[in-house]
Amino acid sequence: MGIVVENPGVLTTIQDKGRYGYEQFGVSPSGPMDLESFQIANILVGNSRDLSALEATMLGPTLRFTQDNIIAVTGGDMMPLLDEKPLPMNQAVLVKAGSVLKLRAARTGCRTYVAFAGGLDVPEVMGSRATGVQNKVGGLEGRKLAKGDEISFLAPKTALPRMEARRTDHPMPAGKERVLRVILGPQDDAFTPQGIDTFLGQPYNVTNDFDRMGCRLDGPVIQHKVDGNIISDGMVTGAIQVPTSGLPIIMLAERQTVGGYTKIATVITADLPVIGQCRPGDTIRFQSVTVPQAHQLWREMQQRLNALDQNLNAPAPQAPAQPQAHMLGPVRHYRITVNGKVYETSIQVVSQ
Template identity: 50%
Template sequence: MGMKIMTGGFLTTVQDLGRIGYQETGMAVSGVMDQHSAKIANILVGNDCGEAVLEVTMMGPSIQFTEDNVIAVTGADLGFAVNKQPAAMYRALSVHAGDILEFKALKTGLRAYIAFAGGLDIPVVMGSRSTNLKSKVGGFQGRKLEAGDEIGFRAPVRVLDHMERRVAEAEVMPTKEIEVRVIMGPQDDCFTDKGKETFLNSEYAFTSELDRMGCRLEGEVIEHVDGGDIISDGITFGAVQVPSHGKPIIMMADHQTTGGYTKIACVITVDLPKVAQAKPGVKLRFKEVSVEEAQGLLHEENVRLASLRDSIEKEKNEETIRFKDAGTLPSAAPEVQAAAKAALTAALKENALSPAGDYIYWVPAGTFRIRVGEEEFTVELEKETFGIR
């Protein structure tokens, strides 16, 4: 089968990257609140980034596996454990039929994500497996998970290749204060200069009124030119609405498709996870950035995710590089860990090559300084390689 829910936790739902293309019909996008954490979890278990995961809020479920598979847990630290023993987050783990997954207590963050190799056997509704709680559509019967629910795996595996590589650096969860970058508009002209200055220079705090639909903030009143009501228009994930009372509301994944309040700004995509993981009481300051800056930051994030997948799935280059002077090879660490276009052999001179040595070492991709005899070379390595010294 797959797994059986023993207790559902506070709010555990099936989510993917959302139901795209239906807002004009009144159907919200939904999907995971913290896309970055969910994508990392899926990469660790070999799934596409858009595969459905379980989103766990505040207090996690207890799950008994009825079939072997590989899982990964990312996002908030909720005290993840398997068979009552603390288990590692941000790492692929093999679980077996009879194993029990549970969460002990909320430590940092607000939402955790569980990915399952091969995906969950959940029907696709309007192009997505996401749960829309308001409409009772998608996911597991359109609702949160409860004790007794059973969910199957589509293509489970007992183990994945390169399990030792399937690990990622844990994301830092917000604890006290965060900076949230925004693009101003589309109705920033509905606010006075003083109101916009207040928005960008004041400290706000997350209140207890936060859920998958939106987060209410407490802080300085933002001044309108002539009230906060407008003719209803479209809303997007991250839109910052300011009703006539002057207190901002950040719209989240289950936001309504249209709204009649002025929107002073929109949170950029890469900062939405910060908002999704912030608990009541966390302080927030907004910072204006340009569209170009936001696009650049998103590109950088996508490159990092692609690099994580490559570090797991790409085979090592088995070509052996032999060096002449074993005592001077190479620098202990790369100067720059980055994608490179030139192969190592292209940068070395012919007299640097010699018959095979007796110790094989591994070099990661990046830029290195390598000294061979009296000569020093700066070389770029496109992918992992082996050398002998």
């Protein structure tokens, strides 16, 4: 028992940390488009950060609960309703069996996450429950949710420690312009100096050709020295391909594992949530950073998550157990001389 999908929304999938170690077989990692919002949702409901949860895109689902459980909704603001009353975002809430959760069109951001205490009970495929729509693996039969789907909870909970404090402030960025920090390469030498200047100095618009596989941008043409073709090589999430057309494509969670176009740069891990929450029509500018700077920005994101997790989910300190009277043995006194100085001490034996 868990939830029944009354309306699936536009694109709602089950995600976890992703499926790694199978890219040599052409299987993309999948996982959440906005890792930070996804992990915050899991932390709020007391889960490990990478447990299975829902990701909804642009227009969210309507879910009927058939079992009590604690949930949290994070990411883009889809103006959630619980039994037709506004449900607070970024907060753990107990939902009773029979209640209906409705996510509407995103007012801010693009993707919303719903985490359930204990996670969702779908089979693991290659070590992950994440849905890979392109590869048709994981999640619920490797597809997006459909009306009438039923998903069970793995280990639901009706109470958590510090329930009243299980909230945080994680708003989506305001406005329609975003900055994506990138590390140039690995084929930045395939572009003219003017091409690099165009890439880093001009704005690009997010097109409607934007899904979990990648995001095509429109804007000034980036000039190659020759053309945009290379011998196919490995791909990473955040890689920015520039084919001969000169317009960039950002590769995302369900990207192909190899590609034959020049890659001018890679979006740093800390900024992948930014592109994950962009919408068609938004403007993007690219900013070059160094590898040490990228590492520091990633550490800062981890520190934010660690602080929230520690605050909500760290076990309460245990007072040391006091020995019972019947466990106390005799007191023994000792005189010790160290470097000419005499110290007196006593020890009481405690029996186990």
